Amino acid sequence: MSAKHIQPNRHHYTKRTLWSGLLFGIGLAAFIDETIFxxxxxxxxxxxxxxxxxxxxxxxxxxxxxWFATIGGLFLFADVRRRNGLSLTRWWGGVLTGAGAFQLYDGIIQHKLMGLHQIRYVENILPYDLVWNISAVLMIITGVFLLKRSSGKGEIFHA
Known part of the structure; x- marks a missing residue:
């Protein structure tokens, strides 16, 4: 049998599912930030x-x-789904982890350390910073919880 016909194992699919979710989450958070704020x-x-x-x-x-991150994540999603290797729990874990990581990076690195911009230019920025960064941490915690839940033996793959 040629190497072309060898099926990748489930570990390969779980990594691709995770990367799909992370990329989509980063792209989605960036898109929402750019569109709304x-x-x-x-x-x-x-x-x-x-x-x-x-x-x-x-x-x-x-x-x-x-958009590049979002589309890249969706291409990976479609590929894993086509190969019947998709775990939606793992994918959503990746989406939330990616979105939260992007938002936390934006809130700490871009807003505070690099000073590229602030969330809003008001006299008391602290409430905005707290909501921004705490919501990012909550997304990361929820995403990591879903990722840990999906790494067990009872993981369900969807066609």
Whole structure:
């Protein structure tokens, strides 16, 4: 039998399912951030340390990144599903972990350490920072819980 006909084991599918969820979660969180906070509410741009035009251009690159991550995650999802190796619990765990990790990275690294932008430019930013970062931590905790739950022997794979 050629190597082409050898079926990958379940470990291969669980890794691909996890990567699919992580990429989709990162892309989804970035897309929601960019759509709601950058475009609709106009609280900030991806890069606020220059002109509005530069901020809008940085938002365009950020938006493209979010779509590349989202589409990449969906391609992996479709591949694993087509091969009957999908665990929805593991995928949702990856989505929540990826979304929470992106949001926590954004809230700590981009907002505070790099100073690219703030959530909102108000006198008391602390409530916004707390809600942003605590919700990120809650997503990560829920995602890791689902990932641990899906790694047991009773994992169900869906066609």
């Amino acid at each position: 950058h475009q609709l509410l106009r609280w900030h741009h991806f890069y606020d340390q220059s002109t509005t035009d530069v901020g809008l251009i940085s938002d365009g690159f950020f938006h493209a990144f979010s």
